[in-house]
Amino acid sequence: MAEALEGGQTTNTPLTPNSNALCAASGNPNDDTQIAFQYNNATTYWSPQVSSSFTTVQNGADVGNGVVTFTEGLTVQYLPQTGGTYTVIVTGTIIDSGSKYLIKGKSLGLYPIKGGKTA
Numbered sequence: 001m002a003e004a005l006e007g008g009q010t011t012n013t014p015l016t017p018n019s020n021a022l023c024a025a026s027g028n029p030n031d032d033t034q035i036a037f038q039y040n041n042a043t044t045y046w047s048p049q050v051s052s053s054f055t056t057v058q059n060g061a062d063v064g065n066g067v068v069t070f071t072e073g074l075t076v077q078y079l080p081q082t083g084g085t086y087t088v089i090v091t092g093t094i095i096d097s098g099s100k101y102l103i104k105g106k107s108l109g110l111y112p113i114k115g116g117k118t119a
Helices: none
Strands: 010-016 019-025 033-039 043-046 056-058 068-070 075-081 085-096 099-112
Touching: 010 085, 010 099, 019 085, 019 099, 033 085, 033 099, 043 068
Parallel strands: none
Antiparallel strands: 010 019, 019 033, 033 043, 056 075, 068 085, 075 085, 085 099
């Protein structure tokens, strides 16, 4: 099992050849966690936030550019784990250079729970 990151640390997870997701936990009692879905580690096209009180966010429309599209329905979830940690996962479709990439439950980071909720 991966070691949990502390609040304030950021992960950078490649999703497709030209897209990635930055994920940063605040470390506050609500476990607020900001995600930035980016084209080539540079341009952010969708930036949802999840937490212990708002556990699921879904992209409401296709967003991106001529290369990468983060499709409507792309979903980010906050999932409490045993041992006092939580993970943030992404599920859905990203279109990159005309190819569809189906992402299923890909972890964007493992963080310690600060708010006291556990699985």
